[in-house]
Amino acid sequence: MIRNEVVDSLMNRRSIRKYTEQIPSEEEILTVVRAGQQAPFAMQLGSVIIQRNRETNFFNAPIQFIILCDLHRMEKVMKIRGWEREASNIHSLLFGVQDAAYMAQNMVTAAESLGMGSCYIGAAPYMAEKLRQDCNIPDHVFPLVILSMGFPAEDPPVRPRYPMEFHLFEEKYQELTDEMTENAMAVMDQGYLAQNYYRNAGFMIPISDKVKEENYTFDNYSWTEHISRKMALWGTDPEELGKSLRICRLAVDEPAPEG
Ligand SMILES: Cc1cc2nc3c(=O)[nH]c(=O)nc-3n(C[C@H](O)[C@H](O)[C@H](O)COP(=O)(O)O)c2cc1C
Numbered sequence: 001m002i003r004n005e006v007v008d009s010l011m012n013r014r015s016i017r018k019y020t021e022q023i024p025s026e027e028e029i030l031t032v033v034r035a036g037q038q039a040p041f042a043m044q045l046g047s048v049i050i051q052r053n054r055e056t057n058f059f060n061a062p063i064q065f066i067i068l069c070d071l072h073r074m075e076k077v078m079k080i081r082g083w084e085r086e087a088s089n090i091h092s093l094l095f096g097v098q099d100a101a102y103m104a105q106n107m108v109t110a111a112e113s114l115g116m117g118s119c120y121i122g123a124a125p126y127m128a129e130k131l132r133q134d135c136n137i138p139d140h141v142f143p144l145v146i147l148s149m150g151f152p153a154e155d156p157p158v159r160p161r162y163p164m165e166f167h168l169f170e171e172k173y174q175e176l177t178d179e180m181t182e183n184a185m186a187v188m189d190q191g192y193l194a195q196n197y198y199r200n201a202g203f204m205i206p207i208s209d210k211v212k213e214e215n216y217t218f219d220n221y222s223w224t225e226h227i228s229r230k231m232a233l234w235g236t237d238p239e240e241l242g243k244s245l246r247i248c249r250l251a252v253d254e255p256a257p258e259g
Contacts, residue, residue: 009112014158016117019150023052023062028114032149033065035110039102045070045092046100048107049135058121061148066124066131067104069096071140071250089245090252093142100144107147117152120145128244139249160191160223189222198226205229 001007024032033048047070050063057064071092075085085092108118124131124143131143161167166176166184198204199218205226207214211233216225235241245251 009109012158013108013112014117014156015119016150016152016154016156017059017119017148018152018154019059019061019117019148020153021062022151024114024116024150028116029063031114032107032110032116036103036107039099039106041099041102042095043074044099045074045096046103047073047141048103049137051135058146058148059119061119062150064121064146064148065104065107066135066143067100067145067147068137069093069100069142069144071096071142072138075140088252089250089254093245093250093252096142097144104145104147107149111149115151116149118147118149120147125241125244128247132247137248142245142248142250157195159195159197160188163187185224189224192223193220198222205233207233 003011029050033050036046036048039046047068049066049068051057051066052063054060054062071085071089074092078085104120111118122145124146128143131137137143162184166180192198196218198221204216204218204221207229242251242253
């Protein structure tokens with residue numbers, strides 16, 4: 001693999017969940033957001049709200065950004081052009097999620113280059129009602145993710161990733177044999193166990209006796225079990241997100257935008 005300053009910065013990035021007291025300067029903040037803006041876009045559907053209250057920010061970060069999937073701003077432009085959005089909510093959201101996500105990740109990389117760290121918080125879509133109220137978010141704007149940011153007060157190791165052969169397929173999607181899958185799982189699990197990740201975090205996703213017997217301790221609970229539990233036990237009710245989308249007037253089962 002070729003290494004240079006940019007690649008090294010991408011390869012050495014870790015999510016940061018502890019921050020020093022230092023408050024990023026306005027210039028640093030503007031640089032981060034400006035670099036975010038410059039990400040590739042389909043329709044510039046990403047917006048950000050910055051929050052500076054350490055007391056209420058996740059991880060008590062000095063700043064956090066609510067990353068928004070913003071169809072409202074697009075509609076303002078269209079109105080002046082004499083158009084109405086007829087693109088369905090699901091079509092618009094699919095592009096909006098990409099625009100917002102690429103923008104956010106540019107912000108992460110720019111922050112890294114300025115010596116800052118960051119961490120995404122995935123709960124934003126479930127907090128839609130509160131975020132709309134707290135931040136005056138209009139209809140047709142969906143809170144996608146929160147991005148906490150500041151100067152690192154921890155130095156965690158770089159987290160492992162799946163091996164390349166499990167990630168990159170040449171021309172055609174490759175059949176994933178059990179052997180390949182188990183090898184890839186071992187890389188992830190051994191990597192996280194070697195870092196004592198879940199023991200240090202003191203966290204295992206609890207399971208009820210009704211679902212399965214708990215056979216894991218921090219000696220063998222690792223990433224593939226953790227992530228499997230997340231996908232087996234959390235987010236099972238589509239109505240939860242359905243409600244958030246409806247509150248934002250972006251229900252995906254409706255063909256055209258409302259009101
Ligand atoms: C969409 C998304 C949501 C995330 N949500 C959370 C979260 O709620 N809490 C958290 O501590 N980390 C969260 N993360 C960070 C991931 O846990 C982290 O990126 C992953 O474990 C890999 O670790 P690394 O970023 O240090 O390489 C999230 C990341 C993404 C992309």
